Amino acid sequence: MYLFIINRRSGGGAGGRTWLAVEGLMQQRELAYETLFTHSAASAETLVAEALALRHDWSAAIVIGGDGTVHSVLGALHRCRVPLAVIPAGSGNDTARGFGLPLDTAEALEAALSGVCMDADLLAGAGGLTLTAVASGFDAQVAANVNASRYKRLCNAIGAGQLAYLIGIVQTLLTFKPCPVHVTCDGVEQAFPSGWLVSVCNLPSYGGGLLICPQAKADDGLLDVCVVHGCSRWQLLRLFPTVMKGRHVSLPFVTLLRGRSVAVRFAESRHAIADGESLGQGPLAVRCERGALRVLTPRAAHGAMPALDAAARQAEG
Structure with a gap:
């Protein structure tokens, strides 16, 4: 049944x-x-x-x-x-x-x-369970702006959901200001004086295919974290086209972390989202719940899920 x-x-x-x-x-x-x-x-x-x-x-x-x-x-x-x-x-x-x-x-x-099933990890926190990503800062503000917009419905109607997110990026870029952020991964804290966004990912993409953590795997028992910090508005705007293919990971103002638990604390109030849904504003604390969800996927027939490589990114892009 x-x-x-x-x-x-x-x-x-x-x-x-x-x-x-x-x-x-x-x-x-x-x-x-x-x-x-x-x-x-x-x-x-x-x-x-x-x-x-x-x-x-x-x-x-x-x-x-x-x-x-x-x-x-x-x-x-x-x-x-x-x-x-x-x-x-x-x-x-x-x-x-x-x-x-x-x-x-x-x-x-x-x-x-x-x-054909696999056991996938989940992100667990005060806001409940999440499957794709928990994010705070600039990209969460983008999501909040898009969800409150009229252009999202229009973009969905023409089958261009990703376009709504891109419009939201430009809209948010005009008013958003970075601030200090502390990120603690498996008990080790790092401070970033000018943080734009922090994304804690279980899957490689969100926002309609933006590969924020292309190395993320849903069955490895680990969370992948992307921190964007210390860049200008112009640099941030130039970053987003590279996110389409996951090429931003080599930029000097992008820091990648990996661990089983992550806490994020911005110096100022920032929006947070989970699977694109609002978590309100405030600090985040999430942990990996390994194998917590069974998922039907053709990839399960080939064993453990591979990280998304360059060829796969081009095929999906």
Whole structure:
């Protein structure tokens, strides 16, 4: 039995359109399934937990939506150990990218029904569980601005979710000011006098394919951290095109860290996000929960997940 968790509003209505296609395919296959339509992140976890508790023969919980929809049900899936499958229908779809899931609906459904699973890590903190990344500073402010904008809906409508993020970068660059930040990784603290952003990643990308930590692997028991600091506005603007291919990692104002626990404390109040969803403002503390979530992905058939290499980045870019 499969449980479909559907957010019709994801991706500016792409969730609803995707479900219509999936529903037809499931009926052709004559497979047993149930549906659960979610309308808010606040209620999704409770609804999913209640639905999963009614049976013990779930083959998978298949999310049709974006990264935010996936984020909202992580707690329920973690507790029940029901495998997560994703049919991407959001504006960013970085969960799908990170696990090598097809963006094509029919192919993504095939992967969801394959039964091929891996144990993936999760990020755990005061805000709950996160799958892709927890970030604070400039990029979190970008996300806040994009989510509050009118252009996000327009970009989603034309299938250009990444464009909304790029517009948000330019918008935020006009007003954002860096400040000192302290980053503690596995108990070792580093101070950066002029910090722009700190991203703690479990998967390589967020923001619709920006490879902020291209070396990140979801099954290595480690968190990958990217700190951008000590650069001018012009340098920061020039950085973002290089993030598309993960080439920013060699720049002198980019510091990469890796560990099992990370704490971030900006000297001034800064927005924070988890899987693109707001965590409010304040310091962050997250730890890696190794193998906490089962995920259906074709990459599981090949053993441990590889880091995203240059060829893969070009293919996905």
